[in-house]
Amino acid sequence: MPISLKTAADIDGMRIAGRLTSEVLDMLAEHVKPGVTTDHLDKLCHDHIVHVQKAIPAPLNYAPPGYTPYPKSICTSINHQVCHGIPNDRPLKNGDIVNIDVTVIKDGWHGDSSRMFVVGEGSIAANRLCNLTFEAMWKGIVKVKPGARLGDIGHAIQTFAETQGFSIVREFCGHGIGRKFHEEPQVLHYGRPGTLEELQPGMIFTIEPMINAGRREIRELGDGWTIVTKDRSLSAQWEHTVLVTDTGYEVLTVSDGTPKPPAFAGA
Known part of the structure; x- marks a missing residue:
């Protein structure tokens, strides 16, 4: 399937979907604390997306070939869970780290973003992993400009993460996005x-590195969705939806509460 280049009108729609996605994560921030279940966080998100934003949570009942329908409206991946964790009734504990992945469909357009949250007081190692994974995502984002190559993004992320002693999950990657949840191209986080x-102006894709504190090997749990590290080491992920502009990039999943870029990324 060819890579679609978005028109100005398409991009306007994607900006709205991206902002709404980021605003869901803003709303959630105060609720991520010890004793709260990820089921509760899922309900908060579902109600906000459906009733406040008048939009659709893309993960709910999403069923790519070979998968059973995903049963919740967000993904919540805790500690050694890499991605696609299913919200449940387990209360979050002090020191947990959790990735919350939100995708909102508004007027047919998809916005996709995830953030790491440290529950209560995290360990030095956990905070370091979360912070450096955020920087790794941005190492990839700043490579985005017309004429650059997807391999430039992956190489920047991989080099940074491995220099810090971390490993890159290779089985999952970023992806084109627009009218469909997952489009071409695949955006590898190594290479x-x-x-x-x-890269050409009008391309829109996610950059979403999954970085492990230990080895890069992963496995799938029996629920058919949740991915974990084989060695049970901590894993972190951050995600933005990014547009290739005429001169560089624009991050589309931004709102008032979006974490600011690192100093090396500029304003």
Whole structure:
């Protein structure tokens, strides 16, 4: 399937979907604390998306080939869970880290973003992993410009993460996004500079590195969705939806509460 280049009108729709997605994460921030269940967080998100934003939570009943329908409106991946964790009735504990992944459909357009949250007081190691994964995402984002290659993004992320002693999950990647949840291209978070597809204005895709404190190997749990680290080491992920502009990039999943870019990314 070819990579779609979005028109100005398409991009306006994607900006709205991206902002709404980020605003869901803003809303959730004060609720992520010890004793709260991820089921409760899921209900808060579902109600906000459906009743306040008049939008659709994309994960609910999402069923790519070979998968059973996803049963919740968000993904919540805790500690050694890498991605696609299903919300449940287990209360969050002090020191947990949790990735919350939100995708909102508004007027047919998808916004997709995730953030890491540290529950209560996290360990030094846990905070370091979360912070450096955020920086790794941005190491990839700042490579986005017309004429650059997808391999440039992956190489920047991989080099940074591995220099810090972390490993990159390779089985999952970023993806094109628009009218569909997952479009071309695939955006690997590892690779060689100067390789893979050339970036063009109007391309929109996610950058969402999954970084493990231990080894990169993963496995799938029996629920058919949740991915965990094989060695049970902590894993972190951050995600933004990014547009290739005529001169560089624009992050579309932004709102008042979005964490500010690192200093190396500029304003």
